[in-house]
Amino acid sequence: MSERLRPQNFTNRLLDAGGAPSNAGGKVNSVKTDPSSKPASALPLKTVAEELAFLRKSFKDLVTAYASQIEAEITQLHSTVTAEAESKRKLPASRAHDLRDMLMLLRSLEIKPAKGRRRDLKKVENLVDELRMIADRWG
Numbered sequence: 014m015s016e017r018l019r020p021q022n023f024t025n026r027l028l029d030a031g032g033a034p035s036n037a038g039g040k041v042n043s044v045k046t047d048p049s050s051k052p053a054s055a056l057p058l059k060t061v062a063e064e065l066a067f068l069r070k071s072f073k074d075l076v077t078a079y080a081s082q083i084e085a086e087i088t089q090l091h092s093t094v095t096a097e098a099e100s101k102r103k104l105p106a107s108r109a110h111d112l113r114d115m116l117m118l119l120r121s122l123e124i125k126p127a128k129g130r131r132r133d134l135k136k137v138e139n140l141v142d143e144l145r146m147i148a149d150r151w152g
Contacts, residue, residue, distance in 0.1 A: 086141050
C-alpha cells in the first residue's frame with residue numbers, strides 16, 4: 014500500500030504511537046520500546062507498601078470498633094431480657110408476645126460465620142436493630 018493510499022488518520026495514529034511510516038514496500042516499521050518503563054528504584058513501591066500497611070491497620074481498627082458496637086448492643090439486650098426474667102412482678106401479655114417474637118427472630122437467623130460475608134454481618138445488625146425496637150417498647 015503506498016503512502017498516498019493510506020488514510021491520513023491511520024498515519025497520524027502510527028506517528029502518535031511512536032511508529033514511523035516506511036516507503037519501502039508500503040510497510041510500517043514500528044519501534045518496540047516501552048517509553049513508560051522505569052527502573053524499580055524510580056517507582057513509588059515503598060510508598061504504596063506503606064499505604065497498604067496503613068489500610069490494613071485501619072481496616073482492622075474499623076472491624077474491631079464495629080464488632081464492639083454490635084456486641085455492646087447484644088449485651089444490653091441480654092441484660093434487659095435477663096432483668097425481665099428475674100423480675101418478681103407479673104408481666105403483661107404483650108411482653109410474652111414480644112418475647113415470642115424475639116425468639117422467632119433469633120431462631121430464624123441463618124448465617125455462615127466461617128465464610129465471613131458482609132451480608133451475614135448485615136443480617137446480624139438488622140436482627141439486633143429489630144430486637145432493640147421490640148425491647149424499647151417495654152419502657
